[in-house]
Amino acid sequence: MESKNLNGRVLKNRVMKTLFFSATVIALVFLVLLFYRVLSQGWGYLNWNYITSFPAPYPEEAGIWPGMIGSLMLMGVVAVVAVTIGISTAIYLEEYSPKNKLADFIRVNIQNLAGVPSIVFGLLGLTFFVYLFGIGYRLLAGGLTMALLILPVVVVSSQEALRSVPTEVKEASYGMGASKWQTIVRVILPAALPGILTGIILSLSRGIGETAPLIIVGAATAIYTLPDSLLSKYTVMPIQIYKWTARPQEEWQFVAAAGIIVLLIILLLMNAIAVWIRNKYQTRY
Amino acid sequence: MKKVFGFSLILAMILFLAACGSSGEGDASSDEGNGSDGSEGEEALSGSVTIDGSSTVYPIMEGLTYRFNQEHPEVELSLNSSGSGGGFKKSTVGEIDLSNASRPIKEEEKQRAEENDVNLHEIELAYDGLSVVVSQQNDFVEELTTDQLKQIFLESSDVEKWSDLNEEWPEEDIKIFSPGHDSGTFDYWNEVILEEEPMKEGENTTLSENDNTLVTGIKNDPYAIGYFGYAYYAENEDSLRALAVENPDGEMVAPSGETIQDGSYAPLSRPLFTYVNTAKMKENEEVFEFVKFALNNAGPAAEEVGYVALNEEEYQSQLEEIKGMTE
Numbered sequence: 001m002e003s004k005n006l007n008g009r010v011l012k013n014r015v016m017k018t019l020f021f022s023a024t025v026i027a028l029v030f031l032v033l034l035f036y037r038v039l040s041q042g043w044g045y046l047n048w049n050y051i052t053s054f055p056a057p058y059p060e061e062a063g064i065w066p067g068m069i070g071s072l073m074l075m076g077v078v079a080v081v082a083v084t085i086g087i088s089t090a091i092y093l094e095e096y097s098p099k100n101k102l103a104d105f106i107r108v109n110i111q112n113l114a115g116v117p118s119i120v121f122g123l124l125g126l127t128f129f130v131y132l133f134g135i136g137y138r139l140l141a142g143g144l145t146m147a148l149l150i151l152p153v154v155v156v157s158s159q160e161a162l163r164s165v166p167t168e169v170k171e172a173s174y175g176m177g178a179s180k181w182q183t184i185v186r187v188i189l190p191a192a193l194p195g196i197l198t199g200i201i202l203s204l205s206r207g208i209g210e211t212a213p214l215i216i217v218g219a220a221t222a223i224y225t226l227p228d229s230l231l232s233k234y235t236v237m238p239i240q241i242y243k244w245t246a247r248p249q250e251e252w253q254f255v256a257a258a259g260i261i262v263l264l265i266i267l268l269l270m271n272a273i274a275v276w277i278r279n280k281y282q283t284r285y
Numbered sequence: 286m287k288k289v290f291g292f293s294l295i296l297a298m299i300l301f302l303a304a305c306g307s308s309g310e311g312d313a314s315s316d317e318g319n320g321s322d323g324s325e326g327e328e329a330l331s332g333s334v335t336i337d338g339s340s341t342v343y344p345i346m347e348g349l350t351y352r353f354n355q356e357h358p359e360v361e362l363s364l365n366s367s368g369s370g371g372g373f374k375k376s377t378v379g380e381i382d383l384s385n386a387s388r389p390i391k392e393e394e395k396q397r398a399e400e401n402d403v404n405l406h407e408i409e410l411a412y413d414g415l416s417v418v419v420s421q422q423n424d425f426v427e428e429l430t431t432d433q434l435k436q437i438f439l440e441s442s443d444v445e446k447w448s449d450l451n452e453e454w455p456e457e458d459i460k461i462f463s464p465g466h467d468s469g470t471f472d473y474w475n476e477v478i479l480e481e482e483p484m485k486e487g488e489n490t491t492l493s494e495n496d497n498t499l500v501t502g503i504k505n506d507p508y509a510i511g512y513f514g515y516a517y518y519a520e521n522e523d524s525l526r527a528l529a530v531e532n533p534d535g536e537m538v539a540p541s542g543e544t545i546q547d548g549s550y551a552p553l554s555r556p557l558f559t560y561v562n563t564a565k566m567k568e569n570e571e572v573f574e575f576v577k578f579a580l581n582n583a584g585p586a587a588e589e590v591g592y593v594a595l596n597e598e599e600y601q602s603q604l605e606e607i608k609g610m611t612e
Contacts, residue, residue, distance in 0.1 A: 057348040057589065137335075137380075220363040222347055224354035233333070233363035243366070246340070246495050248520035248591070 042257030077143025086154030122213030137218025157199025338372025338385030369469030387469030462511030516591030
């Protein structure tokens, strides 16, 4: 009786193991297929010329340069805005705000905001930044819109990071006579920094791949000059790629695939930096 | 964790190096655009030109802006494509300089422009022949009358299967592929074929703003039918077949460069426009220069991307008109 039961459990374990393994394989297969398709289509078009050229009506001459610079500049704006507001909000919610219903309400809503479709943020950006603040269809408006989009994620991940700082460390700081502000700046923030930075970089990676909100706030499809200030016209990589895929000639699909490779490289680099930061500083406590 | 980091870093490095490695010949091209051709002996043109509107007109405009940029690298050109309607939304309040459209401006858009003291001047850039297409796999239909098109596309008709139109045709559902309601192409179809009556909707109708989606959908289904700009048909002639459509003289005519230009492909040939904000054209030299440039180069730019050029005289007379306006 007992041995039969044991066999049953062993079998069950084996079945579940196979099931989970196949689930993993399915995900991996699609990832590999995606890589294969993008690489095989885009490789021929990916060269230095492609990276440093402006859009052109001919597939061989088209390049992603303004999109790449535009994306990076946009991320610069997003990083500055989202980091200052995001970390400040997280510090307030974690360290200062009283633990009452209102604070809970704010917390829940911030988490909900993280799930709002990006196009909604685009409409918000159009109403406020483009029209109300009178910025127009310019880089700054796009940057602020994207900052709003990733802000909830930055706040939530920064909160997690702040929360993971051990209470003993904080109490030790108070015990030494430090004020709350001193404790936050000299003890909590340095300890939470790797977690905060990782969260920021990962949310920036999300932002760099977004298209919909930027189309709404008026990122251009083709420009021939690089943005030279926050009030310049701009375009970003995903919009260039999207526009290429809509062209009738087959070669444009390859141009788009090359763009996807560039976007992927930048994403991988950003994620690599995030992991590097985490590994470098994580062992402190 | 370390391994993951190492892996993604190495992958990124490999990709990046490979990308740089295959550069080969042309590092020179990045400077090409700046090669000054101060031929006119004037001060270099600067400022900005903003263009938005129809995605059908976009490929022509892209060719034009690209070449204009090579002559005047200092001008900040920004080109967008949010559809004919999307373009007029911006141009009628004076946000942009040029508004591309694959249909004439509507009455309500004109009113809106007037309310905002904006005057938009219509410029014809090229012709397009809206092509009614089926898959190459479709071996039964060659030509359709406008009445038959109505029966296929109108909600009020009870034609569901090909056999409802012609008993010799297969008893299969007609799959409709149409551009979305925001596109000027749909507007034109709506006016000329549907005559403003509602189009069929439901499981056998696919609407998309992305013309490639329509191309792909139609070419793989022998029972599909759809319509879009001539350029998209011309690029996919090996997988799609354009149907001959009855013109007002009762002849069956298929779209081609000739039949579109000489007007025999009717009623589905249409002019493609751009609307320029006249005040901006008078104030800003770069906008004026761009419009002149566009009229001088629209023909080749249109043909390059599969549209049909106007007659040379038509470009010239529009050019004279523009010049007259700024004096």
